[in-house]
Amino acid sequence: MLTAILLTIWAIICIFDILGPTVIMGFRPLIAGTGAGIIVGDVNLGMAIGATMELAALGVYTYGGATIPDFQTGAIIGTALAAAGTGDLGAKSAVGLTIGIPAAVLLASLDPIGRFLPTFWIHRADGYAAEGNSGGVTLMHWTAFIPWALVRAVPTFLAALAGSTDSVKSLQDSIPAWFTDGMGLVGAILPAVGFAMLLKIMPVGRYWYMLLIGFVLFAYLKVPLLGIALFGLAVAFLFETLRPRAAVGGMAPRSGEAT
């Protein structure tokens, strides 16, 4: 029970952090899972589940405002339930991922509720603003966080309570091996959705060849990601430095753009 309450508080801290101070990025599964691991007394388990889910989630955190799988709750629930399972770290984290990733996808359906309900709060705030009531505006601002918190706190609390019984053991036994393998593939290919989402809002038609540069650097030259980012930074600066000169001076702007 105490564990369930602590996990619920952690879930609220995580979502508050990303909406406000943004100093721990608790809504990302790596951090949410590690915190949950500390609470259930198995940091390595929380890190393993959080990190695996993090690599699956990379790319979906690309722009604000969109509803995406709730990997925060998925990592916390997955860690809480896996801690009640049996076996070594690998077996336990497989259980955590098998529960956590589908939970994250399913719980995405609750997120819009948390984003919709504060609409009522802002209409009350309109009234307080018209009266010049700053206390009322402040109250509306802070309490509008309640729906955001509840859609994550309630599932976390319920799942954590369920995890303190031995239902996890029977669940663990009932998960077939093919499902665990399938989940492994899902985690490895989910980032493709995130990158596709990001590409959709970028001018790919105009700058498609920039994608090739990054691809060649990694696929053929084996440059690590940080190296690719630094190279990209240099190209971006070079591009922006050369561009006006080519446009103003009229010195073969086409070739300048194509290189």
Added chain:
Amino acid sequence: METTNAPTARLERRDLLASFWRYFWSFQISWNYERMQALGFAYAMEPVLRKLFPNDADYEAALERHLVFFNTNPVVGAPLIIGSAIAMEEAGAPASAEGVKIALMGPLAGVGDTIIWALYNSIIFTIGAQLALQRNILGPIFVVVMVAVPYTVVRYWQFMWAYGQGRALATSLATGALERITEGATILGLIVIGGFIPSIVRIVTLADYKGTVPVLKPGGGTQDVTNTVAVQTQLDAILPFMLPVLLTAFIYWLLKRYNLNPLWAIVIVFAVGIVLGGLHWFAPALPSPPAS
């Protein structure tokens, strides 16, 4: 357009800090579909507006003015726009404050989402997750340090810089600086995504086909020899990381051509991944070769 009674009160550092900390701690906690960050913006502006408009009617009008739709990147964008809006309200130019909000929120959301959300975060979280998978607690710690320190510095700096720029900000951004920053961020973004796709999306096929070919026997005549050929080896010979590229391109096409909801794309990938992975036709990586 400008009010006839420009504020006489001058803002002090503590007024700016009061606004900054309100933004810092709670900017998006009242985010909603209808007006998104509007209430957070008004809440951050409130202490400054109270100081500038001792007259209740002016104060009420100012609060309502900043309760309109607003949405941008909360880390890169929002502090800059709040700082700028404060400077313009202090200068008695509320119409400019509204103008700067409308003009900058879209472009800065693009810059912030690309540079901070998509690129910077993806890089530090990849490093952090890889350390964490080796049971190294420095993984999550690294991420928290690399978020907490630079984000806070960048947010504070933007806020104070934009306030100091005042009306000059609108002029300097109007000379095309913003378009150049956006374009540079786009170029950097596409290069990094080009590297992300093969390095982070992991899929190989475990399928193979058996080809039977007649081979000449030393003593004459032929003998049928059956070779097992792994499809993945053939694909790698054509283009390394072909499957991650094709998969991402296919999802991109679905999103772009049919305007598919991203959540549906996730559900589809989820279902297809379970089936293909469960059947062992595809896997994240080839199984390690048996020791021989």
